[in-house]
Amino acid sequence: MKIHSGVLLAVLLALSGQALASCETVKADISKKIVANGLPESGFTLDIVPNDQVDQAGGQVVGHCENDSQKIVYKKVGQDDSNTVPDSAGSSQDSSQ
Structure with missing residues (x-):
């Protein structure tokens, strides 16, 4: 039984690591x-935040991951009054929203 529990724990840890990797991939x-739309990487930030912290993060939600439990928030660096991002910059998951 201890071996079975150990294997189960190892699988769960591996899956949790993959869930984080999927957010990083998105x-x-x-x-x-x-960047392909002309904004340099130094001109914006993307943050992965839990759904319940999106309002505190500020910025614009441009993607989601981990079964929609995490959001990816875009913020333009240096211009607080303009947080617009091209429609084509979001993930394919966001096109229906």
Whole structure:
């Protein structure tokens, strides 16, 4: 029984690591799209935040991950009054929202 529990724990840890990696993958894809639209990487930030902290993060939600439990928030650096991001910069998951 101890071996079975150990294997189960190892699988759960591996899956949790993959869930984080998937958020990082979505974030990287969105970043590439924003850069392809002409904004340098130093001109914006993308933050992964839990759903319940989106309001405190400020910025614009441009993606989601981990079964929609995390949001990816875009903020333009140096211009507080303009947080617009091109429609094509979001993930394909966001196109229906």
